[in-house]
Each structure stands twice: as structure tokens, then as C-alpha cells.
Amino acid sequence: MFNPRLATRYAKSLIGLAIERNEVETVYADINWLQAVTKSNRDFVNVLRSPVIAAGMKKKILEAVTNGNISQMTSAFLNILVTKGREINLPEILAAFITQYKVFKNIHIVKLTTAKPIDEKTKEEIISQVKKAGDFANIEIDEKVDESLIGGFVLQVGDKLVDASIAYDLKAIARQFENNDFIYKVR
Secondary structure, three states, X not given: OOOHHHHHHHHHHHHHHHHHOOOHHHHHHHHHHHHHHHHHOHHXXXXXXXXXXXXXXXXXXXXXXXXXXXXXXXXXXXXXXHHHOOHHHHHHHHHHHHHHHHHHOOEEEEEEEEOXXXXXXXXXXXXXXXXXXXXXXXXXXXXXXXXXXXXXXXEEEOOEXXXXXXXXXXXXXXXXXXXXXXOOOOO
């Protein structure tokens, strides 16, 4: 079912058309709204993926759900998806569009995992340090809390990872003990 190449192709087509018509922000808002609908309503996605429901009925369902909530261009795009039989890939296409939008706007995703939720001041300090280190203008932070880190943080920017967690340090110490790094070997 999941086809990343297909999703990327349709997302690139949509963002290209949105750029050409100068409607990028409008379409981005529509796509975010649609993604929220698909994430919150599993039945809606199941209807789109159902081979039993005819394409005409799927178009009517899409029109009923999106009526007045999305732009004309996004609505036309959804009609093309149904006509081509690609509505089953809608959630993946939406995610691919958001990725393409962030590439277009030069927005870098920073994944921050901490043991406890952090305050805004600390978050702003981390963002400013990442901006300095990576020479990034636009950063979007994706926060996650993982208590198994015990303390510290894990920061991922693109393919770079900084693990400054206590759990990582404890694992490193455990490896040193396993290798007997602290015991001198006598002949």
C-alpha cells in the first residue's frame, strides 16, 4: 500500500503548481487540515482505501468532508487523486507534501528528546545554538519526552545525532567494564 515514490511524485506536482499559482501557503494550510482529519478519523481513511466503494461515491464523501474547508486547487487535486485511483495513498501524499514544503521554505527539523519536558528558555537556547552551529535560518523543533534517558537530551539535526543523555553515559561505562578496561592484565 505505502508507495513513497508515488507520494513524493504527487506532492512535488502539487507544490510545483502551488508555487506557479502563488498559493503555497493556502495549499499548505489545506494539507495540514486534511492531515489532521486523516489522523483523527480512521474511518475516513478506511473509506478512501476501500476497494468496494466506487470512485464517484468517494468523490462525494471527499466533497462532503472538505466542503468550505479547503481551497479550489486542493479540491481539484483530490478529485484527480480519486480519478487516478490514488486516494488510497492520501495520508502518505499529505506527509510528502509537508516535507516538500519544508524543503521549499528551507525549514530544518530538529528532533529533541529529553527525559522531562523543558521550559521555553531552554528550548530557545538550544535553537540558537543549533542555528549557530549549522548556519540554519529556519528551524522547527520536534519535541519528545523519553524518561528512559534518565537525564540530559538527544538532539538530531538531519543525519547528525548528539546523545548527551545519562542513559548513553551509563551504557558507555557498562561497555568499559565488559571490556575490563579498568583491570590491568598481568603476564
